Amino acid sequence: MADVIGTWIAALLTIAITSLAWKDQPASKMANHIYIGVVTANSIAQAWANIMNVGINKIIAGDFLYIIAILLGLLTYTRYSKASFWVYRYPIALVMGIGVGTSMRGLVGGSFLDQIRDSFFQLAVPGDAMTSVNNIIFFVILLSSLSYFLFTVRAFRSETAIKFSTLGRYAMMGAFGYSFANTIATRINQYAGRIAFLLIDWLHIAS
Amino acid sequence: MSSSRTYKRQIPLALTFIVGIIVSLDWFIKWDPLQTFTTTLMNFQIVMVAFMMGFAGVNLVYLHSRRIQRNMSENKLFDALLSVVLLACLFIWVAVGIGMGMNSDTYKWLFNTFNQSLSATAYAATLFYLASATYRVLRIRSTETGILLLVGAITICANIPLFTAYFPILGTILVWISDGLVKYSYRAITIGVGLGGILMGVRTLLAMETGYLGATEE
Amino acid sequence: MATKKHFLENIPIGLYFLIIIGAMCYIQLYPLGLPIPVTEMTKATYRTVENLNEGDIILVDQGYGAGTIASHEPGFVVVFKHAMRKGLKLVILSTSVEGPLLLDSALAKIRPESRGYEYGRDWLHVGYVAGGEPAYAAIVQDFASTFTVDYEGTSLSGMPLAQELIAPTYEKIALVYVQSAGGDVCEGWIRQSAVRYDIPMIQQPLEMMVPTILPYFPVNCQGILNGGIGAAEYESFSGLPGEAVKLSDMLSMGGLVVLIFLILGNIGWFIRPKGGD
Numbered sequence: 001m002a003d004v005i006g007t008w009i010a011a012l013l014t015i016a017i018t019s020l021a022w023k024d025q026p027a028s029k030m031a032n033h034i035y036i037g038v039v040t041a042n043s044i045a046q047a048w049a050n051i052m053n054v055g056i057n058k059i060i061a062g063d064f065l066y067i068i069a070i071l072l073g074l075l076t077y078t079r080y081s082k083a084s085f086w087v088y089r090y091p092i093a094l095v096m097g098i099g100v101g102t103s104m105r106g107l108v109g110g111s112f113l114d115q116i117r118d119s120f121f122q123l124a125v126p127g128d129a130m131t132s133v134n135n136i137i138f139f140v141i142l143l144s145s146l147s148y149f150l151f152t153v154r155a156f157r158s159e160t161a162i163k164f165s166t167l168g169r170y171a172m173m174g175a176f177g178y179s180f181a182n183t184i185a186t187r188i189n190q191y192a193g194r195i196a197f198l199l200i201d202w203l204h205i206a207s
Numbered sequence: 208m209s210s211s212r213t214y215k216r217q218i219p220l221a222l223t224f225i226v227g228i229i230v231s232l233d234w235f236i237k238w239d240p241l242q243t244f245t246t247t248l249m250n251f252q253i254v255m256v257a258f259m260m261g262f263a264g265v266n267l268v269y270l271h272s273r274r275i276q277r278n279m280s281e282n283k284l285f286d287a288l289l290s291v292v293l294l295a296c297l298f299i300w301v302a303v304g305i306g307m308g309m310n311s312d313t314y315k316w317l318f319n320t321f322n323q324s325l326s327a328t329a330y331a332a333t334l335f336y337l338a339s340a341t342y343r344v345l346r347i348r349s350t351e352t353g354i355l356l357l358v359g360a361i362t363i364c365a366n367i368p369l370f371t372a373y374f375p376i377l378g379t380i381l382v383w384i385s386d387g388l389v390k391y392s393y394r395a396i397t398i399g400v401g402l403g404g405i406l407m408g409v410r411t412l413l414a415m416e417t418g419y420l421g422a423t424e425e
Numbered sequence: 426m427a428t429k430k431h432f433l434e435n436i437p438i439g440l441y442f443l444i445i446i447g448a449m450c451y452i453q454l455y456p457l458g459l460p461i462p463v464t465e466m467t468k469a470t471y472r473t474v475e476n477l478n479e480g481d482i483i484l485v486d487q488g489y490g491a492g493t494i495a496s497h498e499p500g501f502v503v504v505f506k507h508a509m510r511k512g513l514k515l516v517i518l519s520t521s522v523e524g525p526l527l528l529d530s531a532l533a534k535i536r537p538e539s540r541g542y543e544y545g546r547d548w549l550h551v552g553y554v555a556g557g558e559p560a561y562a563a564i565v566q567d568f569a570s571t572f573t574v575d576y577e578g579t580s581l582s583g584m585p586l587a588q589e590l591i592a593p594t595y596e597k598i599a600l601v602y603v604q605s606a607g608g609d610v611c612e613g614w615i616r617q618s619a620v621r622y623d624i625p626m627i628q629q630p631l632e633m634m635v636p637t638i639l640p641y642f643p644v645n646c647q648g649i650l651n652g653g654i655g656a657a658e659y660e661s662f663s664g665l666p667g668e669a670v671k672l673s674d675m676l677s678m679g680g681l682v683v684l685i686f687l688i689l690g691n692i693g694w695f696i697r698p699k700g701g702d
Contacts, residue, residue, distance in 0.1 A: 110616045141391045397641075
């Protein structure tokens with residue numbers, strides 16, 4: 001019985017949210033507000049579980065260092081007080097430092113060195129003209145796309161350089177076209193899941 | 208005044224620098240005590256970020272409480288009701304999730320009925336805005352948009368088994384587009400973003416970017 | 426003065442939406458069942474899993490929410506089934522707040538117990554972890570320092586699989602499998618596991634995030650599943666059919682309608698008299 005009621009509520013909420021695309025009306029507004037409330041609440045519940053698992057359970061197990069973590073977490077709520085706002089800066093400074101240190105060390109390798117290393121591929125492959133032509137085209141695309149972002153080097157303001165970077169711009173537009181098509185595919189896939197739910201689980205007219 | 212500026216601003220900035228350097232050093236120096244310390248710091252991060260996830264709830268309560276007051280005074284009863292429903296859902300879900308546990312049958316029923324359908328549909332319904340924009344706005348007005356739409360159309364066709372079943376060449380073209388055109392164009396963007404990220408990180412550690420401290424007098 | 430739009434540019438938008446929904450509903454009721462071409466990227470993903478040895482551990486970030494369940498759940502299910510076929514072990518965590526609650530739905534389709542898979546010995550679920558990239562780094566360095574209990578609250582000290590992940594955890598993980606709607610999560614895992622420790626990795630971002638991850642293929646990321654399309658290809662290639670194959674027909678029809686209207690809009694724009702626009 002609970003499953004049947006749940007399916008009906010889910011189906012009606014699905015239709016209410018979809019109707020937002022046609023017109024903003026009371027049903028869609030209500031569904032939207034419920035959505036914001038329940039999603040935020042779920043985040044809070046999960047965060048609580050995380051604090052218990054990673055923080056409190058360790059303190060109970062005897063690792064009292066995590067008391068500092070819990071205290072720092074609680075101190076973040078001083079941001080809501082004008083007088084003690086400055087206290088909030090301590091935990092946020094730690095969060096920023098840890099975050100920046102962690103991501104920066106990987107950026108050098110992942111987004112920079114490995115990318116450059118992988119770009120040094122064999123341009124001319126003996127006996128395979130098609131692959132050779134493709135490799136040359138791709139290398140030119142890479143260089144021209146890179147040159148598009150060089151704004152501060154005087155040599156790249158010449159007419160030849162501008163034409164070369166225009167080639168990069170065209171290549172990037174092609175890439176954005178691929179991205180656009182994939183975005184449509186993503187949304188269609190997600191909506192297909194909702195249609196499948198409505199037809200199979202709610203109306204039982206499809207298998 | 209200067210001593211309050213020290214503990215309100217300078218010490219947090221110094222803390223960011225010290226912690227950031229220690230965490231970065233862990234990448235280069237293979238020393239067990241350092242690795243243990245940085246792992247502990249990262250676990251502290253998990254706990255602190257989990258606490259910060261409560262900010263959304265606090266902000267919602269503050270915002271919608273004021274809306275209820277304002278809408279009631281202006282006699283906009285439906286708008287007030289919307290805020291009441293939002294806050295009611297927030298409190299009920301939090302109470303059940305924390306009180307009964309997220310593994311309880313009640314919470315799972317609430318999640319599967321409300322969260323799942325609402326999240327899935329809210330995300331999926333953007334299809335209509337995208338489709339509407341595609342139909343009304345995307346026009347071949349220049350070489351750039353022409354290339355964008357041509358590659359986009361080919362990709363859409365190549366993702367449709369209906370076309371690839373009769374025109375297998377579309378698969379080959381799609382591979383050329385994805386493994387060549389897209390990969391190397393986005394590689395340029397990735398390198399640029401990587402450089403930008405490194406520079407922003409250095410600026411943050413050197414206290415040249417202080418926006419994260421919040422805007423106050425000191 | 427603006428010129429009058431051609432009728433091809435002026436088809437009522439409500440009708441357009443109804444045609445999209447109607448076409449997708451029709452194909453759900455009367456599926457075409459067309460063969461799905463499999464790309465090299467999906468084959469590379471399959472081979473990465475296939476080349477693992479029995480008993481190897483896969484760290485899975487089931488980082489999807491209800492918004493992207495239609496794409497990600499089939500991918501999770503098919504890779505889990507493939508792993509079971511190979512006798513691999515899985516440790517599941519989630520960087521999405523909704524991920525742990527969606528696992529039941531996926532497990533109902535996988536039924537690990539039907540293959541003799543025992544929880545705690547062959548697979549493990551530790552739930553949601555906040556913190557972003559530092560959390561990934563902490564998990565890969567020392568799993569036990571971050572997780573002491575599983576998602577149900579049971580201590581990990583009694584679970585054989587958790588004991589296998591004692592520091593240095595990066596030496597014990599054979600593969601990292603990341604599912605996420607966000608490019609920052611995918612790139613974060615690449616940096617903290619693949620770049621730092623050379624751990625093989627496969628990813629399933631959403632279709633629209635794939636271009637962001639493509640530069641890392643195959644240098645840091647040995648396989649990429651192109652969202653729901655990639656999941657359908659994987660199901661087809663591995664001989665483990667599932668939900669994604671069924672959804673691919675609806676993708677075909679929806680995509681076709683959008684393409685037709687895109688072309689109609691541009692034809693209408695080209696053939697209307699220009700001037701004063």
